[in-house]
Amino acid sequence: MTLAIGALLVAARLFVMQAPDSPARPLSRDDSAAAQKAARRAQSDFERRRFSMLPVVYGSSDRCDVRVGRWCYWQDGVDSAPPEPKSIGALRSKFVARLGELAARSPTDGWIAGQRVRYLVEAKRTDDALAAAKECRAEPSWCASLGALALSSAPDARAADSAVTAALDAMTREQRCAALDIEPLVDGNFRERYHAATCAEKDSLRARWLWLARSSYATEGNEIRVELFARHMMARLASESSSPYGPITGKDLRDLVLRYGWAAGWGRTAPGASIGDQGRAVGFDGARTYALAPTDGDLADPTTIGDAPKLRDDPTARARFPIRGAKTFGGLTERVALFRRGDSTLAIAAFDASSDTAMRGVDSARTALVLVRDEHTPPVVVSTVRRPRGVLTASAPWRPAFLAIEMRDSSSGRVARARAGVPATDTDSGRVAISDLLLFAADSLPPSALDSVVARAIVDGRIAAGGRLGLFWEMYGLAANERVTATIGLVPDQAGFLRRLAERAGVATARTPVHLRWEDTPEVHGSVGGRTLVIDLAEVPEGRYTVEVTLDVAGQPTRHATSTVEIVSK
Structure with a gap:
C-alpha cells in the first residue's frame, strides 16, 4: 500500500511539472459550458435523491456544544453515524461515472474535475481519486490541489504532506495564504496578531501554529497541515455546488468545515408535520477527533507547554482534528531530567502508560522520545518497541523547547x-x-555514575514508605578543587483540610521539613561534577513532598533544582 501511494504521489507532482502527454482537443466555449451545465444538473439530481434516502436519526437537535453562525456542532461519540444505505453508494457510483464522462469531454473544466475528486474521496476510492486528479487539465495549482485532496485520507501522512507542498509550490503567495488560512481556528492574542499580519507574516505565524498542533513528531509529515488543506478544499468545493445540507454558501459553512472537518457520514432529522418538510441533514464526523490546537500560552512560549489529556476531549474546543490510524488517544505519566554534554542535551525520560485506559491491554508499543527545538529545526527522535512502562534517553543540541513521549x-x-x-x-x-x-x-549501594542510575529511575514519582530515595544531579562550570555548599530539603506539600484535621487528632503523623547541609569539594571531570545522595525514608511520614537541592559557590549565583516525590504505603 505504501509503495503504491508513493508511486501515485510522483504522478501527482506531474500536475505541476509536466504538460499532458496527449492534450485533449479544445472544446468551444459553448461545448464547455454545456458540459459544466450537465455536470451541475447531475450533481443537483444526485444530492436531491441522496437526501431522500438518508436514514432518519433521532435526538439530533438536543445538544449544541458549539454554534458557528447558523450551524450547530456537538460531540456524539465516534460510533454515532448510521451506516450509509447501499442504494446511496450505487447512486453515487453512477453519478461519479457521469462526471468522468463529462471530465473526458471537458478536461480543462476545474469545477467538474474538483467535484469528481470530491465524490471519489467521499466514496473512499483513493486510487480512483488520484487517477481523476491526474487527468485534470485545469489551472496547474488547482489540479495539484486535487491530487493533495485525494491523498489526504491515505495511510501515508508523509506522501500526503508532500502532495500539499507540491500544490502550495504551484500557487501564488496570495493563493497560499488562502489555502492554509487558520484565522477561524485560533483565538485570543494570537488571533489578533494573525488578523493584522501581512501575508508574509502569516506564513511565519501559521508555521508555528502547525508545528505545535502536530499530533506526533515521531512520524514524518504533518497530518494536521494535510487535514487543514483538505478542509479548505472541501469547503470550497461544497460552497461552489451542493451537498446534503443543500446549496448553502457563506462564511459560516467555511468556518464550520475548517474548524471541525467535512462530514464523513449523513443522516436527517424526522420530517416535520408541515407539507414539504422532509427534515434537515445531519453530518457526522468520521474518525474520532481531538482538541489538538495549541493554546495562546503555547504559541507565545513553547517551553511552558503542557499536555493535559482531559483537554483533548473538550467538546467546546475551537477546533478538532483526527489522528491518523488512532482509535483511542490517552496520556501517560512522565518524569524527565536533562543533563548537559558540552553543547548538547542528554534527556532521560521515565514513562508509564499502563494506568491509562486508552492503553489497557497493550503489552508493547512503538515508543519514541522526541526532543523538539523550534519549527525550523527537525526534531530528534529515538524510537523503540517497549512495554508501556520504562525509560528512554536521547541527545540533541542544547536546549530543546520541549520534549514529547x-x-x-x-x-x-x-x-x-x-x-x-x-x-x-x-x-x-x-x-x-x-x-x-x-x-x-x-x-542497594548507591551508584556513582549517571549511566548506572538510569535503569532505576522512578517513573511515577512514588516510593514505598520506609524505602531509600536516591538523588542524582550534576554541577557544571566548576573549577578544580572548588568548594561547594549543598543543601537538600524534603519539604511536605501543603496539607489539605482533612489531612490537617487528621494530624491534629493524632490519626496521621505530622509532617515537618527535613534539611541536610554540607560542604565538600566535588570530583570534577571537564568542569562537570556528579553527585549521588540517598535519603533513608524510615522516619518520614507518607505524603507528597518537594525535593529541593540548593548549591552555593563563592562568587556565583545560588543554583536550585527541584522535583516531587510521593511516599506511599507498601
Missing part, C-alpha cells in the same frame, strides 16, 4: 502521548549551573 500500538489503534516544556533556568550570569534532579530507587 509518544506511544502507538498500530495493531489496535491505541495511541498515548505526553509533552513537557523545558523552561530556561540559570538565566542570570554565572559560570556554575545545576542539572535537573533524577530520582531513583536506591535499594
